[in-house]
Amino acid sequence: MTSNAVLDEAYQRLHGKGPEFGGDEEGNHGLSNHGPMAVEVMVRRGLDLDVHRWLDRYLDRLTDLPGTTEPITTHNWRAALGDPRRIGDWTVYFTGQIAEQRWKQVLTTWWPRLLPGLIAGSTHGVIRVGHAVRALRAADQDRIAATELGHGLAFWAARWRTLPGLAAPTGVRPARSALAAVPRLTEQSGFITHRLNRLAELPGWPAALAALQPADSPADVPARLADLVHAATLGYLTHGQASPVLLVHTATAPNAVRHVLPVLPTPMWVPSFTAAWHASAAVTATYAPAQPETPSAPTLGNDPATEVLDRAARHGDEHVIKFADTALDAFDHTGDPDVLAAALHTTRLIPSP
Template structure:
């Protein structure tokens, strides 16, 4: 991460005087977006972006009553305790190493990963990534020559908690805010899932049923999920390996499949469907900070919410896969009968392949929408994880830029 300027810490300090939501329940995306901007070399745009986005934000909600070890279960999922939960985690992180706090609370929060349309876990994923970066930077400063590695898996090896240097105050505060937001909005699935077919991520996504009545907001749609035939089987269909390294690889495939799928299904709801990729990627980013015993349960927990989001926002008709070139049959951006009928051309794979990931992200930063920025961040991650790059992921990021209106 390009953070020698200290801009990320400055931005987080600005944001920690604001609340995690606005306009009643809409998420404050700024902490996540500024982390992505700094990470991808767009530090110079951060304060200007915040000046614009900050006009939407509100102050912190009032405190209701302190949360304690004796009362946390009653307060879980109660948004009246938004600030109380942030206070609770601030105290926890002041008393114990952040990895220990995360290891205790991650399995407690996983059943409610749908919280605020998955924004709770997404914000935690961004916060954890900054803390891991801080550790890596500090460790590298004291390790001039790294020993040759012998790992055969692409899964990262978690560092020992006692070896972790102390992170900066704003980054620890951001983790407290993120965990507190997730806890206050903790939301389980609308029913138990059936674990049956052991499908690959792409196959599991392709087999998802669709909620026919997609009127109303996410709360209205979630209430109708039990009416979708086969939803419990579909939400339990993904193969979850018990081996931590294999679970990591499977989660990586899920992030990649969700990113690719946006290019063909994102028109169902261009904003909401970015979370089918950014939510599992948030979990993937967090795994290196967790005990390996939690890796498979994390994959098992994140797939059902991804499946449900696709069910309740997926379009009636998918688009063709991104074209190789402009000479191929054109695909339309939005189809009649879906959320909107405005037609916008989908970017081609060849267009995306002609650009670097940094160029694609720079376009997202210039666009300015928080979801466009975060989805491009995930698409760049997917591209970096592929040995030969991933033009389909970059094409999906360009498609999001064409489908989501830029801020005014």
């Protein structure tokens, strides 16, 4: 069986399940379905895991995809944007659009519409889209992977929301310095929705966003995004203990944007970088502690990249697997072994399933 066939079978098993589980009646989401993202990493990276056996365990946690209420159309979609009760409607809409058009056409139509709400679902919308696009870049005509992209876009649209107090980067700080200087909420409690609302009153929030060195042209964006992923991955090593699961996404969200970038028109690149920065900074402000810690450095062997993958596979948690993938991308860009140490740090902080 080819790797694409394994991934397609895994996607098909997951497509009857919803993108979240464990939410409340007020629409606050609980946990996001990481199955599609995790299995894409397992297959692409060749992890020493039986994908279907892993799914057998994981699927028991999920709930069925919600039903539909009212069709979404080209005329009424704005009213449904950001309404989590419409996830079934959005899924039917996007999977239908992708069945009728090329997936790249659907993506480039909707990317600028969804981009201002990149924080959607704690950034899981864009992350799911990023993994689907990576699968499609490897197999452009894969119908099932294209359907997975539709599911990712649907989740992003249903959870779409904007952030308060945004400012575009205009400063001189490199990504690592800018991310470290993001102010932290003193009241870090409640769902992420509640925390993000508090950013409107956070002293220094707009100034911190503006302090980042901008991408002045599309040509600057790939390097700027890679630097942001590197900075956020290193940040987990010193701040991850405060919220081991949520702070993974400071790095995995901008890395998802990196994987989508090559299939987007270049005029979309600079806004994509800015949105990724805003999302990474928002998760940092709402979950990271004000003071870093200095954990003992994990021991790395002679083949650290392989060791990271092996340790992630043995651990088995979906966040550990996703973060290992992002850390390896950062390592490929920089050669910095500390990003691999950060990946191993997740295996200490996140309980094994």
